[in-house]
Amino acid sequence: MTKQSWRYDHLTWPEMKAAIARDPQPVVAIPIGAVEDHGPHMSISTDNDILEGVLAECGRRAEGDLLVLPVIPFGLDEHHMDFPGTIAIDIQTTLAYLSQVAISVARHGFKHIFIVNGHGSNASICDLAARECVLKTGSICATTTVNAAVSPALVADVLDAERQGGWGSVGHACEYETAMMLYLHPERVEMEKAYRDIGQLKLKYFNWDYPEPSAYSWQDWWSAFSKEGICGDAGVATREFGERMFEVTVERFVEMVREFQRIPVATRVDHH
Numbered sequence: 507m508t509k510q511s512w513r514y515d516h517l518t519w520p521e522m523k524a525a526i527a528r529d530p531q532p533v534v535a536i537p538i539g540a541v542e543d544h545g546p547h548m549s550i551s552t553d554n555d556i557l558e559g560v561l562a563e564c565g566r567r568a569e570g571d572l573l574v575l576p577v578i579p580f581g582l583d584e585h586h587m588d589f590p591g592t593i594a595i596d597i598q599t600t601l602a603y604l605s606q607v608a609i610s611v612a613r614h615g616f617k618h619i620f621i622v623n624g625h626g627s628n629a630s631i632c633d634l635a636a637r638e639c640v641l642k643t644g645s646i647c648a649t650t651t652v653n654a655a656v657s658p659a660l661v662a663d664v665l666d667a668e669r670q671g672g673w674g675s676v677g678h679a680c681e682y683e684t685a686m687m688l689y690l691h692p693e694r695v696e697m698e699k700a701y702r703d704i705g706q707l708k709l710k711y712f713n714w715d716y717p718e719p720s721a722y723s724w725q726d727w728w729s730a731f732s733k734e735g736i737c738g739d740a741g742v743a744t745r746e747f748g749e750r751m752f753e754v755t756v757e758r759f760v761e762m763v764r765e766f767q768r769i770p771v772a773t774r775v776d777h778h
């Protein structure tokens with residue numbers, strides 16, 4: 507692979523030193539994904555493939571305002587272990603590993619760090635790792651995602667307006683993730699095996715799809731509610747929808763990087 511100027515780990519240390527000294531300083535993205543089942547129709551690399559594909563284009567288009575670390579490929583995944591191939595790292599190990607990556611970046615002087623989560627169950631750990639980085643270093647470390655199945659906040663308007671499957675279609679190995687893979691890696695998708703499976707509950711106070719709020723949440727073992735690792739409507743996914751979501755995600759993510767990059771680091775006051 508040729509040297510990519512947006513890849514954090516492709517820089518030499520003198521180039522890194524110069525990047526740290528730039529004003530405004532680049533934002534550093536730390537992606538963390540998973541290796542886990544994504545239905546009978548997609549490879550178990552799907553979460554990492556989406557992270558890598560979207561962040562590579564964000565890095566190119568951000569023109570020096572974003573440095574992207576290699577994807578941390580494993581996360582909290584015990585609840586998927588009934589499906590062959592899943593790699594499960596426990597909560598404490600994932601939190602320790604991720605927070606130490608973020609703290610390392612901050613110790614070199616980077617002030618704005620994005621933990622970019624590609625796998626829903628890493629979310630709480632990402633939040634805690636970011637907190638730990640803020641408290642230990644004073645840098646601003648935030649969590650976000652480029653995968654709308656993890657959190658749709660960045661692109662919810664487009665996702666809602668243009669998805670075909672209606673309520674519940676976007677969850678996991680779903681309409682969104684299948685469409686993204688049809689765009690990024692069609693060779694890893696077998697559409698003849700893709701179908702609709704919405705095993706999750708929809709009750710008065712509980713549901714797992716947006717935009718309706720859920721008053722409580724929990725995560726069950728995946729094999730308890732999903733037949734083959736799909737939760738959503740994989741069958742209606744199209745490459746065109748994937749391309750549309752890819753484009754809007756990249757455009758907004760780069761804009762968000764530039765907003766985040768300019769947040770000043772506030773000064774603490776010791777009132778003792």
Ligand SMILES: [Zn+2]
Pocket residue numbers: 544552553624625655678679683
């Ligand atoms: Zn996924």
